[in-house]
Amino acid sequence: MIEEGLKNELQKQGVYVTSLQELYNWGRANSVWPLTFGLACCAIEMMAASMSRFDLARFGAxxxxxxxxxxxxxxxxGTVTKKMAPxxxxxxxxxxxxxYVIAMGACAISGGPFKQGYNVLKGIDRYLPVDVAIPGCPPRPEALIHAIMTLQEKIRNQKLTGPDRPRHLNAExxxxxPVPAYGKHDLEPPKNPDVWQPPTMTRT
Amino acid sequence: MQTPENPYLVLVLLMAAAVGFALTPLAAAWAWAHFFSPQKPGNDKNDTYECGLASKGDAWIHFRSEYYLYGIIFLVFDVETIFLLPFAVSFTGLTVGAFVAMIIFLVLLVEGLVWAWRKGFLSWT
Known part of the structure; x- marks a missing residue:
């Protein structure tokens, strides 16, 4: 493993040294392809982020x-309704x-302004492992770009071996x-306990 | 400049290089996926459709066949239009035989329309 200082010194002389892990993560981080998938008004900001003014293409996404x-x-x-969640x-x-999953906006994080609605899922993190959450209602395109950069940072820092290796390299x-089903009053199950463990508040 | 013994040798070499240039990344990607990434298939992932909804029912269902009548009646007007336009353009230069043939053709088509009309297919109420 090459030291960081030596690497910088070599770089000043025009010699670039890298490891397979860095090269692999560099390629992964700069080619994140999102799914065309908008649920509500946040999708308008997502479209704006991909258009020429904000130009998401600069980040390969x-x-x-x-x-x-x-x-x-x-x-x-956008807002994930209970009908849309499955x-x-x-x-x-x-x-x-x-x-990877980015929860964009207050609705996707927690239900947002529609949290009291009987038909609104109180956050997509009840079913999916969210990597980056963007606050805002709706978040500006810059916030989405910041989220993508945060995700890229996360991808770049992932070790390819070890216990916290990325999920595609971990067979376990x-x-x-599990896809929730439409129940009589709510989705069944109402949450996935494997991904959603909310902190329990103890009142004294 | 010295000419090579076979002038096509350079082309063959370039061809091999081009094919290798295309196949090497593909082979590397395949090898990486095959030897390092565990496969994670599942019912949802192997599903045929990608719209998010679970597919239900059978693809082998019956469709109502009444629509074919409308298709045929449409064809009457469609074919008539296609042949009437050149017929009208060259009308003055036609022989009597061609004129009679065209009228027979039109009558045949109109007969189908009359038949459909009398059977009541054109009334929607």
């Missing part, structure tokens, strides 16, 4: 794929590994999450 088979990133942009989970299941992590 402009290729919005209309099929989950070709996408790496699911941007949950579809979202199923689309996530159909995406190939490695896959399941590829699919």
């Amino acid at each position: 402009e290729v919005f794929r209309p099929s989950p088979r070709q996408a790496d990133l699911m941007i949950v942009a 579809l979202v989970v199923r689309l996530y299941n159909q995406m190939p590994e490695p896959k 992590i399941e590829g699919e999450y």
Whole structure:
């Protein structure tokens, strides 16, 4: 393993040294393809982010794929209703590994202004492992770009070996999450306890 | 400049290089996926459709066949239009035989329309 200082010294002389892990993650981080998938008004900001003014293409994430088979990133942009939640989970299941999720906006994080609605899911993190959450209602395109950069940072820092290696290299992590079913009053199950463990508040 | 023994040798070499240039990344990607990434198939992932909805029912269902009548009646007007336009353009230069043939053709088509009309296919109520 080459030291950071030596690497910088070599770089000043025009010699670039890298490891296979860095090269692999560099390629992965700069070619994140999102799924064309908008649920509500946040999707308008997502469209704006991919257009010329904000130009998501600078970060290699402009290729919005209309099929989950070709996408790496699911941007949950908008209010997830309980009717839509099974579809979202199923689309996530159909995406190939490695896959990442950005929860965009207050609704996707927690239900947002519609949290009191009987038909609104209180956050997509009840069913899916969210990597980056963007606050805002709706978040500006810059916020989405910042989220993509945060995700790229996360991808770049992932070790290819070890216990916290990315999920596509870990055979123990399941590829699919259980799709909730429409129950009589709520989705069944109302949450996936494997991905959603809310902190329990103890009142004294 | 010295000419090579076979002038096509350079082309063959370039061809091999081009094919290798295309196949090497594909082979590397395949090898990486095959040897390092575990496969994670599942029911949802192997599903045929990608719209998010679970597919239900059978693809082998019956369609109502009444629509074919409308298709045929449409064809009457469609074919008539196609042949009437050149007929009208060259009308002054036609022989009597061609004129009679065209009228027979039109009558045949109109007969189909009359038949459909009398059977009541044109009334929607």
